[in-house]
Amino acid sequence: MKINKKLTGLVASALCASSLSAGVSLATDGTGDFLIAPFYEAKNDVCSEIKVFNTNETNSILAKVAIREQISSQEVDLPIFLSPGDAWSGTLCEVEGKVLLRSTDDSNHPIVKDILANGKDLNAHSLNAGHKNVDFRNGYVEIYPIAQFNEKSTAKVKKDILVKRWDALINGSLNVRNLKRDGVDNDSLSGSISFRTNNKETSTQQMKAFENAHSKQRVGGSIAYAEDTSPEVLLGQQEKFDILRLLQNSTTSVMYEDFGKNQFIYFSFPFGYTEGQERSFEFVVRDMSENKDLEKTVVFSPRPRQMNYVLENELYIMPVSELISKTQDSTMYKKGMIQIKNIRNRSNHQLGIGRYASFLPTSVIIEKNGLKGTESYISSVVETPVK
Known part of the structure; x- marks a missing residue:
């Protein structure tokens, strides 16, 4: 059978163009480049543990954890620094009327390491930032990818190196060693929420994962953890609309x-x-x-x-x-x-x-x-x- 090489080339070109223009999609295997935990609870006897995994074994990932409260989605966010195959976790509990985020993970930023170890009061933080009528006892969590670095090895990367790379990106530089400039791989992140009572896990829910949400490297002050987390800035306006359309249901x-x-x-x-x-x-x-x-x-x-x-x-x-x-x-x-x-x-x-x-x-x-x-x-x- 004779194959039309010209036709084959046109088909290949069409497939290539289609892949380049692919919009955001829902992941079927729980891994993606943007994650949402549909809800958490930090109320009375129930605590929630957030877990984020870098499923890429040869690449480091910088990401942002955005914890949003239940009334108007006001958020408290923090950066995490994941070397190849690394994981991060933090726990949300209500303690004496305060909703505390605690984490002793070595993937936290040095500036907030001690604060998180002792417990960060999310309601107080949000109110001090000028927000009103917030309630962090319930809410949901978003995991935004910030950058990916090809380490060409499965070896652990020192966290101070990742922090320096983060700072360089915030200062607007793309001249960062091993940086993947066209966004984070589709299968780099996964996560879950575990619910605990008296330090015993009673149930777990996997985060909803999306693919093709991060296809362009962002730099500048907008990615800093001191700035409000905005999907249209960190992912893009079209990506935000794509995610909303995927979540439209009758x-x-x-x-x-x-x-x-x-x-x-x-x-x-x-x-x-x-x-x-x-x-x-x-x-x-x-x-x-x-x-x-x-x-x-x-x-x-x-x-x-x-x-x-x-x-x-x-x-x-x-x-x-x-x-x-x-x-x-x-x-x-x-x-x-x-x-x-x-x-x-x-x-x-x-x-x-x-x-x-x-x-x-x-x-x-x-x-x-x-x-x-x-x-x-x-x-x-x-x-x-x-x-």
Whole structure:
């Protein structure tokens, strides 16, 4: 069979052009170049441990951990310095009314090493920065790649070398040894959130990973940890829109048991908080025999104060039992499925008014009778299917 070389060349060129213009996509293996942990909890007896892994065995990675609180996504961020195959961890706990971030990891910046070892009060830090009405007891976490360096070896790289490279990039220099100038590899980062009570892990959730989010090296003051973390600056405006579109969903479903007692759906809405924002939604409650309640439509414009289902926070926690209580006969619905449908923006945030909201949903069961009899702990976390 004779092969048309000209046609083969055109096909190869088209494939090459397609790969160069590829937009952001959701990773299927949990590794990527941008990560989101859909939620964390640092409240009462529950602590959350953030874990970030550099899955690249011959490259160092500089990254930024952005911890965002639940009301308006105000953030506290910090840089981390990962040599090949390295990992970083930090723990969020509520201690005497303070939400403390603690980390003794050697991947922390020397300037904040002692502060993190003793515990950094996130609420106080945010309030001192001029933000109002913040609550870091719940929230979500983003991991931004900053730079990648080809070490050509699996050997450990001294952290002071990585810090010097970081400082050079902040000062605007691209003349940094081993720097990969066209962004961070798609499979360089992975992460998880583990939930702990009395220092015992009870559940873990893998972070959502994205690919092709970091394709250009950024330099200057915008990447410094003293600056607010901005996806359009660190990733790019188009990358931000791509991620929002990937997280636009019309329906999410959750299985419930025992009338939904101690079961919650956590909705994270990244990239787009606006003052006085509103979202509307509908829901359907079904039992195991496919009987369904009349579809409930809850619309908030203007926002009624007496209603419980105002999707106003950037991390919204929805009790499943309250949804079931809205049915005509809640005694029918001991076990089954709930569908949350048509979560739409009713004000101009994320991708605009009237558009589907961009969100990450998670189903969580919180046990009330814990390891010492009275404390609560997160016993299971399940990624909620969407479409």
